[in-house]
Amino acid sequence: MASRAVPWSAFPKRDQPADSPIRVLSHPDTAALRALVDRDPVANVFMAAQLDQHASAVPSVLGAQTVGYFADDGELLAACWVGANVIPLGVTERLAPTFGDYLSRLGRRHASIYGPAEAVLNIFRRLSELGFRAAEIRECQPLMAMAGESSLDPAPGLQPSLMDSFDQILPAAVAMFEEEVGYSPYLGGEEFYRRRVANLIRQGHSLSHLDQRGEVIFKADLGAVSRQASQVQGVWLRPDQRGLGLSAGYMAAVVRLARQLAPVVSLYVNDYNTKALASYQRVGFERIGTFATVLF
Numbered sequence: 428m429a430s431r432a433v434p435w436s437a438f439p440k441r442d443q444p445a446d447s448p449i450r451v452l453s454h455p456d457t458a459a460l461r462a463l464v465d466r467d468p469v470a471n472v473f474m475a476a477q478l479d480q481h482a483s484a485v486p487s488v489l490g491a492q493t494v495g496y497f498a499d500d501g502e503l504l505a506a507c508w509v510g511a512n513v514i515p516l517g518v519t520e521r522l523a524p525t526f527g528d529y530l531s532r533l534g535r536r537h538a539s540i541y542g543p544a545e546a547v548l549n550i551f552r553r554l555s556e557l558g559f560r561a562a563e564i565r566e567c568q569p570l571m572a573m574a575g576e577s578s579l580d581p582a583p584g585l586q587p588s589l590m591d592s593f594d595q596i597l598p599a600a601v602a603m604f605e606e607e608v609g610y611s612p613y614l615g616g617e618e619f620y621r622r623r624v625a626n627l628i629r630q631g632h633s634l635s636h637l638d639q640r641g642e643v644i645f646k647a648d649l650g651a652v653s654r655q656a657s658q659v660q661g662v663w664l665r666p667d668q669r670g671l672g673l674s675a676g677y678m679a680a681v682v683r684l685a686r687q688l689a690p691v692v693s694l695y696v697n698d699y700n701t702k703a704l705a706s707y708q709r710v711g712f713e714r715i716g717t718f719a720t721v722l723f
């Protein structure tokens with residue numbers, strides 16, 4: 428880490444060098460990006476979902492871009508989604524410093540870098556050399572997946588959330604975010620987060636179980652869904668229901684519903700969350716890799 432760390436905002440936007448191997452991808456790069464994604468469709472499920480939905484390497488999200496690292500012969504070797512979050516794919520230890528240089532020159536603030544640990548940690552290593560600081564680094568997050576149904580009985584009450592329940596789902600989503608990240612999701616704009624929760628519900632990617640009073644007992648999101656895989660995020664069990672052995676049954680139900688959309692169900696979890704790890708293993712998830720997250 429540099430002796431004097433400085434925030435993203437202290438770095439003015441600068442032009443990329445003319446000879447940089449990194450450039451912003453355009454629509455003609457779509458096939459090359461798809462080939463890169465397909466090398467690991469589970470780890471790259473976020474980008475796979477974008478390509479499935481929009482059929483273009485050009486993001487539909489305002490302010491986001493996809494950038495790629497090209498070899499001298501024009502082959503796309505690695506890429507990064509660069510938006511509110513930075514999500515690398517195919518980025519090796521050798522290529523990571525160049526992506527770090529690229530991000531430093533953008534002069535933009537990012538909430539996090541997350542994805543395969545080798546890529547994330549080496550990109551941040553370069554950023555730290557340039558003086559950037561992180562709020563938290565989660566170096567080891569087992570990436571887990573399963574391609575079949577759980578042997579456990581799924582909790583019968585879990586179902587896709589309804590827009591009629593938005594006012595109940597939203598506080599549960601906020602509570603989950605605050606527990607997981609340590610600050611309110613509204614810091615990035617309350618309306619933005621409300622739209623995200625609403626979009627998950629409309630897409631059928633929000634799953635929940637409400638009690639007879641209409642209060643959320645359990646919720647989970649399918650944060651990314653492609654033709655090949657989904658990634659479970661936002662898992663939350665109401666505090667008064669914890670310690671009762673309910674989590675595994677709910678996760679078995681998540682798997683059952685998620686596999687109606689894609690054959691493989693994945694998630695990643697902090698290695699220190701031993702209770703969650705044990706629960707996911709009981710459901711049938713197996714470790715297939717390691718993610719890391721750097722929070723700013």
